[in-house]
Amino acid sequence: MMGRIACANVLSDLYAMGVTECDNMLMLLSVSTKMTEEERDKVMPLIVKGFKDAAEDGGTSVTGGHTVLNPWIIIGGVATTVCQPNEFIMPDSAVPGDVLVLTKPLGTHMAVTAHQWLDNPERWDKLKLVVTREEVEAAYQEAVLSMATLNRTAAGLLRAFGAHAATDVTGFGLLGHARALAARQRHHVTFVIHNLPLIARTAAMSAACGGGRLLRGTAPETSGGLLLCLPREQAARFCAELRARGRQGALQGWIIGIAEPGPRGARLIERPRVIEVPARGPAPDSPAPGEAPPEGAS
Template identity: 65%
Template sequence: MGKIACANVLSDLYAMGVTEVDNMLMLLSVSTKFSDKERDLIMPRMIQGFKDCAQEAGTTVNGGQTVFNPWLIIGGVATSVCSSQEFISPDNAMLSDVLVLTKPLGTQVAVNAHQWLDSPDRWNKIKLVVSEEEVRKAYLRAMSSMTRLNRIAAQLMHKYNAHAATDVTGFGLLGHAQNLAKHQKSEVSFVIHNLPIIAKMSAISKACNNMFNLVQGTSAETSGGLLVALPREQAAAYCKDIQNQEGFQAWIIGIVEKGNRTARIIDKPRIIEVPAKETDGELWD
């Protein structure tokens, strides 16, 4: 949870192509419902996870605030002092750009499905479309994805001349795409055709009468990927470079066309199962 929170905070800078972070603050809420034993076991691990992720990002945690609260909460602030050449303003998407997504969708569904393993009523709704093993693997994939930094994707935005980007988190893919489109200088709109989704999560969402709105693009993500507008002729190379450096896929999921600063997902988007096939002992290959 600490690592996920830290990665999520850092993505706000990464979405602007800023990869050198000068300082981080950690904001922590200790649950008043914890026993002393639970507090002493859980909180140090969360703090260490946050600090470990910050170290991986090449920065340090130098302060913050801790409060007591009924809810367990962790978050933070990341800051960087940089020149205008070191960040990419998120408002320059151009006609004929394409849209790239750097992490698969479906983390909310994966986490919920994993909890449902202990809830027979809920498990009965999805057991015909997914096995317990597949749910456990999806949960591990979600954890892997949420703790992975968007740092390399952000670095490569400069190399491949990205024009605009946002991170995909609580408002889901469509929510963040709409927010990004709304702030473009040019009269453009975003159209999304492809949805890369953690394997089996679209089937679970469908079995639950689309209660997560996953395919509709409003399922909340936590520490999701970057949604990047890139020149069409450079997007494939951007995805390939991420694959070469990190070993993870990125996908061209849509286009930038002339429009009135809106975003939409087509009626029947192509669902890309991630990974496309299962390999024993491997999460993503």
């Protein structure tokens, strides 16, 4: 899964511009010096396989890369393509009145962190007051499936629904990426976020931890969804079409805010509406293009 998630994250740089076809991928791999030879021989091929499998799901292949020794396991890559100007969307054309849409729920960082705390008695004592172990496990599984899901299907709908701008949500969190996207706009717009779609129970986990970054829109994400600026009349139709193309809740979209006249920036309202996104059912045996792989697959 680590390899799949890394590949999905790399491909999202293309998908955020409405590009669905990748001509070539390079894989960057760091092998941990702290692992035994036996551990390296078992773990690293699985990570590499996951990366290559996700690339194939995206209609491309890995043709090379670079491998180094490092204290940590690291995997990343480069995705490139050649296309005509009319085949991609520059992320700079949002206008007042546009609607903001997000295509994956937030909370991956909190879900993974909470799962790690199951084996930490001091940390778990705080969490168990608001969530059960089963809820933590469910949130973790949903986070993994979400991170491994390609944004390819959403990318393929951008031009059809007249998207004016888009970016993928990763390490800087929802608000950080919204601000970065707003700063690139040609028109004077401010993105105002009203709704936060969160993996079920991660809001309670975040509150129990005392940080609350998730509810402020500043929690980091990994391989998150696309944040889109769509014409108001197209937003609901885009979300409906995206859901229709997924199976068992694998693909979703939520209207989370609006673009208003103002300085190029983004803000979260004081009390945003939290949308609890439940864990999806059992994953399909054979994922369609753009969907998550079967649970447990590498």
